[in-house]
Amino acid sequence: MVSSGASAPVDADLDEFNHKGNTATGPQTSHVEVRGSGLSVAAEKVSNDGYNWRKYGQKLVKGSEFPRSYYKCTYPNCEVKKLFERSHDGQITEIIYKGTHDHPKPQPSNRYSVGAVMSMQGERSDKAFLAGRDGNTSQMLLEFSLLPFYYYLLQ
DNA sequence: AGCCTTTGACCAGCG
DNA sequence: TCGCTGGTCAAAGGC
Secondary structure, three states: OOOOOOOOOOOOOHHHHHHHOOOOOOOOEEEEOOOOOOOHHHHHHHHOOOOOEEEEEEEOOOOOOOOEEEEEEOOOOOOOEEEEEEOOOOOEEEEEEEOOOOOOOOOOOOOOOOHHHHHHHHHHHOOOOOOOOOOHHHHHHHHHHHHHHHHHHHO
16 A cells, blocks of 8 residues: 555545535535645646546635645546646645546557556556555655656656 | 636625 | 726747
């Protein structure tokens, strides 16, 4: 569960989502919070989570000092949306997924030699967002799991 | 040539 | 009913 369970520290705010009354009928919303990762690669990885996204908007929401980007999955018949909020440093402040992919992931343009990344993304792609929220531990895991990817980029 | 990002405007929901 | 805010659209430009 160490290397495969946490691609990103997931703070599942499904409670808040439930509270609003949109659960089974509405689209699933996953609230992913990635804070404190100084690696700009973190943003890259989260952006390239195995799917292709097309940006369709950007808005500065109140309460946040940084603009929020709106992405949509480019897969045909897949209307999963992703709200991406990051600071000017490239640090991710908030990521919100709306919906669930019901299609296989397209071929990632980058072929990591590290299968671990793929596998963990594969697990993450579902809705296994329920386990693994240890605060600092998950943060550490994030950076740790990113090391191979980061190393790959450096080459 | 095609897809993606950018950016301003438009629209709908809510207080 | 009006104003505000968040979300989406669409045109233009870039890669």
